[in-house]
Each structure stands twice: as structure tokens, then as C-alpha cells.
Amino acid sequence: MKPLAVYSAEKRFGDTVALAGVSLALEEGELLALLGPNGAGKTTLVKAISGRVRLDAGHVELAGRPAHEPGARDILGVVPQEVALYDMLTPRENLALFGRLQGLAGRALEEALGWALRWTGLEARARHLVKTFSGGMKRRLNIAAGVLHRPQVVLLDEPTVGVDPQSRERIYEMLDELRRQGTSLLLTTHQLDEAESRCNRIAILDHGKVVGEGTLPELVSRLFGGRRTVTLTLNRVPESTLPGLELKPGGRSGAALLADAVEELPALLARVRACGLEVEDLALHRPGLGAVFLALTGRELRE
Amino acid sequence: MIRALIQASLLQLRRDRVVLALTFVLPIAFFSIFALVFAGPGGSGSELRVDVGVVDEDGSPVSTRLLAALEKEKGLNVRRTLKAKDAQQPLDREGARALVRGGQLDAAVVVPKGLGAAFPSFTPGGPEVEVLVDPANPIAAGMIVGVLQKVELTAPPDMFVCGSLAAFERFAGALTPEQRRAVEEWQKYLELEAEEAAPGGGSAEALAGGVVRTKVVDVIRERAPRTATVAFYAAGVGVMFLLFMAAGAGGALLEEAEAGTLERLLTSRLGMGRLLLAKWAFLTALGFVQVTVMFVWGALVFHLDLASHLGGFVLMTAVTAAAASGFGLVLATACRTRQQLAGLSTILILIMSAVGGSMFPRFLMSETMQKAGLLTFNGWALDGYLKVFWRQAPLLDLWPQVLVLSLLAAGFLLAARLLARRWEAA
Numbered sequence: 001m002k003p004l005a006v007y008s009a010e011k012r013f014g015d016t017v018a019l020a021g022v023s024l025a026l027e028e029g030e031l032l033a034l035l036g037p038n039g040a041g042k043t044t045l046v047k048a049i050s051g052r053v054r055l056d057a058g059h060v061e062l063a064g065r066p067a068h069e070p071g072a073r074d075i076l077g078v079v080p081q082e083v084a085l086y087d088m089l090t091p092r093e094n095l096a097l098f099g100r101l102q103g104l105a106g107r108a109l110e111e112a113l114g115w116a117l118r119w120t121g122l123e124a125r126a127r128h129l130v131k132t133f134s135g136g137m138k139r140r141l142n143i144a145a146g147v148l149h150r151p152q153v154v155l156l157d158e159p160t161v162g163v164d165p166q167s168r169e170r171i172y173e174m175l176d177e178l179r180r181q182g183t184s185l186l187l188t189t190h191q192l193d194e195a196e197s198r199c200n201r202i203a204i205l206d207h208g209k210v211v212g213e214g215t216l217p218e219l220v221s222r223l224f225g226g227r228r229t230v231t232l233t234l235n236r237v238p239e240s241t242l243p244g245l246e247l248k249p250g251g252r253s254g255a256a257l258l259a260d261a262v263e264e265l266p267a268l269l270a271r272v273r274a275c276g277l278e279v280e281d282l283a284l285h286r287p288g289l290g291a292v293f294l295a296l297t298g299r300e301l302r303e
Numbered sequence: 304m305i306r307a308l309i310q311a312s313l314l315q316l317r318r319d320r321v322v323l324a325l326t327f328v329l330p331i332a333f334f335s336i337f338a339l340v341f342a343g344p345g346g347s348g349s350e351l352r353v354d355v356g357v358v359d360e361d362g363s364p365v366s367t368r369l370l371a372a373l374e375k376e377k378g379l380n381v382r383r384t385l386k387a388k389d390a391q392q393p394l395d396r397e398g399a400r401a402l403v404r405g406g407q408l409d410a411a412v413v414v415p416k417g418l419g420a421a422f423p424s425f426t427p428g429g430p431e432v433e434v435l436v437d438p439a440n441p442i443a444a445g446m447i448v449g450v451l452q453k454v455e456l457t458a459p460p461d462m463f464v465c466g467s468l469a470a471f472e473r474f475a476g477a478l479t480p481e482q483r484r485a486v487e488e489w490q491k492y493l494e495l496e497a498e499e500a501a502p503g504g505g506s507a508e509a510l511a512g513g514v515v516r517t518k519v520v521d522v523i524r525e526r527a528p529r530t531a532t533v534a535f536y537a538a539g540v541g542v543m544f545l546l547f548m549a550a551g552a553g554g555a556l557l558e559e560a561e562a563g564t565l566e567r568l569l570t571s572r573l574g575m576g577r578l579l580l581a582k583w584a585f586l587t588a589l590g591f592v593q594v595t596v597m598f599v600w601g602a603l604v605f606h607l608d609l610a611s612h613l614g615g616f617v618l619m620t621a622v623t624a625a626a627a628s629g630f631g632l633v634l635a636t637a638c639r640t641r642q643q644l645a646g647l648s649t650i651l652i653l654i655m656s657a658v659g660g661s662m663f664p665r666f667l668m669s670e671t672m673q674k675a676g677l678l679t680f681n682g683w684a685l686d687g688y689l690k691v692f693w694r695q696a697p698l699l700d701l702w703p704q705v706l707v708l709s710l711l712a713a714g715f716l717l718a719a720r721l722l723a724r725r726w727e728a729a
């Protein structure tokens with residue numbers, strides 16, 4: 001029984017198709033990154049799971065129960081992209097409010113408050129007003145407010161947007177701690193490096209459909225097989241094009257996709273030398289998530 | 304650069320049609336409302352009519368003619384019976400007093416026994432026509448006394464002559480038979496004239512000074528303390544600011560929608576129904592405290608007698624705050640932006656306050672505007688406070704106001720719930 005499963009979700013807003021039959025599932029204790037260009041349907045999917053959007057077709061299950069059943073969403077925590085906190089309340093007061101709204105009370109609430117303040121590292125600031133907090137502190141508290149009731153499934157909509165690298169690191173440490181305790185996390189992000197390095201699996205959404213899903217090696221293998229990317233930096237800008245090397249416009253560096261690096265790389269280097277050019281730097285690497293994303297959607301993520 | 308900035312401002316104004324409309328509708332609406340409230344539709348306030356009860360304890364030709372002349376006055380609605388639709392039970396002094404106290408009559412005229420026999424009276428003492436008034440309505444009191452003086456001097460000239468000659472004979476000796484015959488002839492002529500002439504056509508101004516003495520009796524302050532006036536203004540201002548507070552605080556919903564906290568609240572177990580109920584309960588409590596603070600201040604500084612009217616005050620303030628909070632939520636759920644809310648709430652609250660009597664007592668308005676006042680929230684609330692502090696009415700008498708305001712509160716909540724559906728699952 002999957003903690004979260006979405007089956008053939010469809011949703012239209014007027015003439016716009018937001019979801020065109022999305023199916024995906026979340027395993028216990030995994031962090032799934034949901035990627036997609038703007039307008040791909042990520043927010044609609046997250047809202048459909050949290051019950052803020054009614055699907056035209058398809059359905060959502062939480063721990064095997066249809067999500068629309070009373071109480072089924074009690075196992076769900078939602079962390080919105082906005083810092084949805086009350087500035088004129090302290091962290092403790094904010095957490096107490098959202099904890100009560102999620103059904104916590106009495107001793108359970110007190111314990112949850114203590115845990116959340118320790119987890120976010122905000123114990124020392126527990127009685128300060130949220131409006132005095134830095135962006136990173138607010139982000140941490142924003143996450144805590146969504147998981148205070150210790151849900152089995154957490155939806156995080158760009159939880160690290162606008163925060164510095166240290167805060168981002170701290171946030172992922174917090175998420176890792178949740179994951180270790182068995183919580184399943186679905187995270188939307190525009191940060192490819194985060195998705196690549198921090199998430200177990202990746203789902204890429206485009207035009208309301210899942211166009212790719214799996215671990216990064218699986219996706220790379222599926223799309224590129226054993227091909228490798230070689231990047232070269234030359235000593236000067238070439239006077240003419242070099243067959244097999246895609247140069248940056250007006251630049252002296254370029255990349256080539258090689259099906260068999262051992263076979264093809266010496267030939268490429270020979271062509272470079274034949275043009276009177278020297279190689280200053282060379283790197284051989286497996287295609288990354290950026291290449292996967294480009295191959296699947298035809299666009300850079302930031303488009 | 305300045306031109307570019309002006310162009311951008313114009314474009315933004317043009318695109319927010321609600322704000323655009325309010326910019327121009329607001330002043331026109333206010334001008335029209337205030338013109339209607341203070342000047343009446345014809346611009347003269349001539350529509351104002353005063354409901355006056357008449358009690359004839361004398362039953363003399365003088366009193367009969369005096370009261371008949373009152374009935375012909377255009378500005379007065381004269382009532383002679385205890386119940387408006389029951390002609391069987393004539394109005395008596397106590398009945399008239401109760402009706403004025405209760406606000407069903409603006410004033411009452413009581414002609415005491417012996418007035419006809421003593422008419423006209425040029426010496427001190429003797430019977431006086433009593434005008435029972437509610438001091439909350441100074442226009443009614445002044446109007447009745449003025450009209451009374453006018454009719455007493457113009458409507459019964461034959462009586463005036465007859466009575467005057469009787470007084471003359473008492474001090475100067477009897478008339479000769481020829482003189483008496485001549486007077487009787489003249490009297491017949493005057494009687495005919497009196498029947499034909501409309502009141503107000505004589506030289507009232509020249510003779511004004513009161514040959515029938517009148518006594519104005521304040522039937523409210525016989526029982527209510529003078530500080531009841533303070534309560535009236537506290538209620539008027541309190542209700543208006545209650546509405547402003549509720550609209551402003553209700554706007555927190557729009558802020559929450561913008562900040563994302565509304566989304567978070569709605570993804571919790573709360574639900575929109577309970578969210579609105581919680582907001583309404585908070586606003587009601589806040590409004591109750593706000594009005595209470597104002598009345599306590601009135602009691603401390605202006606000696607308002609709050610302690611003796613605590614029950615009525617609590618009841619009226621509770622239902623008024625409940626309805627005002629509902630109103631604030633309706634506005635907040637109906638508007639899309641804070642600017643729209645600010646414009647719409649200002650226009651609605653000021654119009655309701657003007658028409659409903661928060662700025663200017665309703666009983667001083669024309670009949671049409673008085674009725675229009677009952678379409679407003681303020682009208683019902685102020686009527687209730689007036690009953691409590693001015694008319695000393697028992698709690699049970701507040702039932703129409705409590706019922707209407709409770710229904711308004713329920714209606715507003717229902718409307719807000721329906722309007723809030725736009726924030727629910729799409």
C-alpha cells in the first residue's frame with residue numbers, strides 16, 4: 001500500500017488543460033522531486049492531492065484510502081510556497097495554532113511544539129515575533145507548521161526558494177530526518193542540483209503529463225544509454241566549425257555527446273589539433289538532470 | 304518621466320473598474336443621500352409630518368374647534384384614539400403619555416377641563432393646554448406649540464370675541480341691549496367665517512403671545528435621566544464605528560488570502576464554514592468590547608446611566624455586534640482586493656449611517672427617509688438603543704430589533720459563506 005498514489009488525474013480550467021492523465025506514486029520514506037517548466041501542472045497536481053482542486057477524472061489515494069473520504073487527508077501535511085505564517089505571532093504561537101487546526105491538543109500538542117522548535121533550531125527564538133526572523137528561519141518554521149502533526153505524506157512546494165545555501169542545507173537536513181523516520185515527501189523545485197543530489201526519485205511533468213519518472217541513473221540510461229558528454233575548452237576561438245563539437249556562440253568552449261567515449265574521443269581531439277587548436281581543458285561526464293530535462297521537455301527548466 | 308508615471312497610474316485606475324466606479328460614484332452617492340436626509344426630495348423638508356395625539360377633556364366648543372383646527376394642519380397627523388385602527392377607544396391623558404413615551408406619537412395635546420369657560424385668558428392662572436413631548440424630537444415639540452398658537456388665534460375668532468366681551472363685562476359693566484344685539488349679529492358672521500376659513504389665514508403673528516396658555520410637558524425626562532442624550536449619541540457613533548471595525552477586520556481574510564495563510568488554513572481540518580464562524584465570533588466579541596468601552600467611557604465621563612440599563616445594553620450590543628460582524632464578512636468575501644473593500648465599505652457604511660440615524664436622528668427626517676432608515680442596519684440598532692436608554696422600555700419590548708438584527712446576522716453569515724466559495728476547491 002503506497003502512502004500516496006495518483007491515478008490518471010485530469011483537470012481542465014476552461015480551455016486550458018492543467019492535468020492530462022497524471023499517475024504517480026510515492027514510496028514510504030522517499031523524497032520524490034516533481035520537476036516541470038512553469039505551467040506544466042505541478043501546482044495543480046499538488047493542490048489536487050491536498051484537496052484544493054477537484055479532479056475532472058482520476059483519483060488520489062492516501063495510504064490506500066480515497067483522499068476524498070473523511071479523515072483520509074489527516075495523514076497529509078502541506079508546506080506552501082508562500083511563507084504562510086502570522087508575522088505578529090511567535091513561532092510557538094504559530095505552531096500551536098496550526099497544530100490545533102490539525103487536531104493536536106494537550107500533551108500531544110506540547111510535545112509536538114517542543115519537537116518542532118528543536119527540529120527547526122528555533123528554540124532560542126521561540127518567543128520572538130516571526131516578523132523579526134530571517135528568510136531562512138521563516139522557511140524552516142513554514143515547513144514545521146506543515147508537519148507538526150507528523151503526517152505520513154508531506155507535500156512541499158518549493159521549500160527552499162529564496163534562501164541562502166546554508167539555510168538550504170539546513171532545510172534538507174530537516175527533510176532527511178523526516179525521511180529517516182519513514183515520512184514520504186513530494187517536493188516541487190526549480191533547483192536541478194537539489195533534485196539531483198537530494199531526491200531519491202524524480203518525476204518530470206510537462207503539458208499536464210508525466211514525461212519521465214525514475215531515479216536519475218534510470219532516466220539517464222533510458223534517454224542516453226551509455227553516452228557521455230565531453231566538454232572542451234580550447235586555446236582560442238576556432239575560425240570554422242568543428243564537426244561533432246557544439247561550440248558556444250562566439251566562445252572557445254563546447255560540448256559533444258559521445259556514444260562510446262573510448263572510441264570517439266581520440267578522433268575528436270585529432271580534429272581539434274588538425275585545425276591548429278590546443279585543448280586547454282577537458283571533462284568527460286555522464287549527462288545530468290539538466291540534459292534529461294532538456295531532452296524530455298525541449299526546454300531549459302527556467303524557460 | 305512624470306507623464307509616464309501619470310499614464311501608468313491612469314492605466315491601473317482604468318483596469319480596476321470597481322475602484323474607478325467608486326471614485327466617481329462615492330461623492331455623487333453622498334451628495335444625494337445627504338440632500339435627501341437633510342432637505343427632503345423637494346429640497347425643503349416639507350415632507351416632515353408630526354404624529355400628534357389629541358385629548359379633549361374639556362369638551363367645550365372652544366376645545367372642539369381648537370382640536371378640529373389642529374386636524375386641518377398639513378404638517379400634523381392627528382390621532383384621537385388609543386389604537387390607530389380602533390375608533391372605539393378614545394385617547395386619554397395617560398394613553399397619550401404612554402404613546403409619546405413609547406415613540407408611537409411624536410407629541411400629544413391635552414385640552415384640560417375648564418379651558419373653554421376661561422377662554423380667552425388675559426390673566427395669570429387658569430387651565431393650560433398641555434403639550435406632551437419627547438425631547439428627543441425638538442422639532443415636533445416646537446411645531447405643535449407654534450401650530451397651537453396659530454390655530455387658537457385664527458380658528459375661533461367668534462369664541463375669542465365672545466370670551467373677550469365676557470371679560471369686558473366683568474370689569475366694565477354689562478352691555479346695553481343694542482350693543483348686545485350688534486355683538487350677536489357679529490358673532491354669527493364670525494362663526495360663518497370660522498367655518499369657511501382655513502386655519503392660518505389670520506393675523507396670528509400680531510397676536511401671538513398666548514391667550515390660551517400652553518404648557519410643554521417632557522414625558523421622557525419625568526423618568527429618564529438627562530444623560531440619556533449621551534446614550535443616544537454613544538449608540539449612534541458606536542454602531543457606525545462597529546461597522547467600520549467589522550469591515551476592516553473582515554478584510555483580514557483578503558490579507559490572509561494574499562499571504563497564503565488562508566490556503567494553509569483551508570488545507571487543515573478547519574474548513575471554510577468553521578473558519579468564517581471563528582472570524583465572526585471573534586469580530587462579534589471585539590465589537591461587543593468596543594461598544595462597551597465606549598459606553599463605560601460615557602458612564603465615567605458623561606455620567607451616562609449604564610448600570611440601570613445593563614440588561615438592555617448587553618442584549619442590544621450583542622445582537623448589534625453579531626450583525627455588524629456578519630456585515631464585515633460579507634464585504635470581505637465579496638471584494639477581491641483591499642482597495643475594493645475600503646471603497647465599498649466606506650460608501651455603504653456612511654450611507655447606512657446617514658440614513659439609519661447614526662449622524663442625524665431619524666425622527667427628524669422626512670417620513671420617506673424614516674422608512675428608508677428601516678432598510679439599514681443602523682436604523683434597527685439605534686431604535687433598540689433608543690428604547691433602552693431613552694424610553695426605558697422593558698427587555699421584552701426589544702423583540703423586533705433583536706429579531707431583525709439576529710436575522711440580519713444569520714443572513715450576512717449565509718451570504719458570506721456562499722461568497723467564500725471562491726476560495727474553496729476549484
